[in-house]
Amino acid sequence: MRVPVRSSLERIEEYKPGKLVKGAIKLSSNENPLGPSPKVIREIVESIGEGKLNLSVYPWERKEEELKDEILRYIGVGTARKRKENIAIGAGVDGVLDTLVQIFIANDAEALIPVPTFSLYESLVKIAGGTPRYIKRKWGEDFSIPVEGLISACNEKTKMIFISSPNNPTGNCIPEDEVREIIELVPEVMVVIDEAYVEFADSSLLNLVTEYENVLVLRTFSKAFGLAGLRVGFAVIPEWLAIYYNKVSIPFSVNSVAITAAIAALRDKEHLRRSIELVKRERQFLIENLQRFFEVYPSEANFVFVNVSPAKSSEVYDALMKKGIIVRDCSSFRGAGDSFIRITVGTREQNEKVVGALKGISL
Ligand SMILES: Cc1ncc(COP(=O)(O)O)c(C=O)c1O
Structure with missing residues (x-):
């Protein structure tokens, strides 16, 4: 027989971390593209x-x-x-x-x-x-x-x-x-x-x-x-x-x-400075390029928040995944609706790939 657990646990959903797929570009967990010092x-x-x-x-x-x-x-x-x-x-x-x-x-x-x-x-x-x-x-x-x-x-x-x-x-x-x-x-x-x-x-x-x-x-x-x-x-x-x-x-x-x-x-301090500089520069690159086809919001973090409507975030997520790029489908965030994705700022090469892939999807 199963032993009863605390009733409050029935209301809780498991935390689902950003996916890790071998060979894919992971822009779903807001990690540092330079890695540690x-x-x-x-x-x-x-x-x-x-x-x-x-x-x-x-x-x-x-x-x-x-x-x-x-x-x-x-x-x-x-x-x-x-x-x-x-x-x-x-x-x-x-x-x-x-x-x-x-x-x-x-x-x-x-x-x-x-x-x-x-x-x-x-x-x-x-x-x-x-x-x-x-x-x-x-x-x-x-x-x-x-x-x-x-x-x-x-x-x-x-x-x-x-x-x-x-x-x-x-x-x-x-x-x-x-x-x-x-x-x-x-x-x-x-x-x-x-x-x-x-x-x-x-x-x-x-x-x-x-x-x-x-x-x-x-x-x-x-x-x-x-x-x-x-x-x-x-x-x-x-x-x-x-x-x-x-x-x-x-x-x-x-x-x-x-x-x-x-x-x-x-x-x-130098590695920290490099990491911050890269994120600020590449964040700007992502925003400027993505706002040509989507609504992109100003960001003070190492990710950008993108409204992909009229598409659904899950469709865009799947389409990017097929191209080997993982972003965050924000429909899992309470109150975020079903048309937002979050993209971690990556290296220039990664960002160019995500912009290219999203351009294809937006057309
Ligand atoms: C707002 C916020 N706080 C905390 C964390 C987790 O931080 P840590 O890795 O230090 O547990 C995250 C992770 O994505 C986050 O987005």
């Missing part, structure tokens, strides 16, 4: 080879401290949040989010999620037994968040608000004055700002963490640093939250190879 690879190989990194022992606390120091140097936040206590690390932003949701969401709690957006927020809230409530972004306009609607949806059960900025999949950032308004109007709600793509944007909201106690900012090594396979992310949090984060997070969830790699990645 060669210095990172060298550091991992040499550290293991020389025995500096001993894989038979649990990750060393000192190494984790070193990573936090390096992160503090990288983000360079103001005096109020400059301590290692303000940095919470985890197995990717996904891992950090998992811990955060467990801290704030119990049965009956609610979380507000402006959609369409990254689907993990809603899954984690449901897994924890809470209820996600969805606020539709200004659709077909600039995909901004209707602040009044968001605030009026808050009640005493609301514990978290998830804001992806730049937003996946629409690519836009939330203006600082709007997020400030949200933070100030609901001081008893934790405002989570997910800046997984911020390195490709013109501005960050990180400074808000130094001013308010109910906001935190998430960052990742998976995008601009090209380390998605190693799973490292972090949050900049107010000090009071660190105690709970340390209680709830799984010990050693970031492995020692990942810690070593993240430190080396932060030290190779």
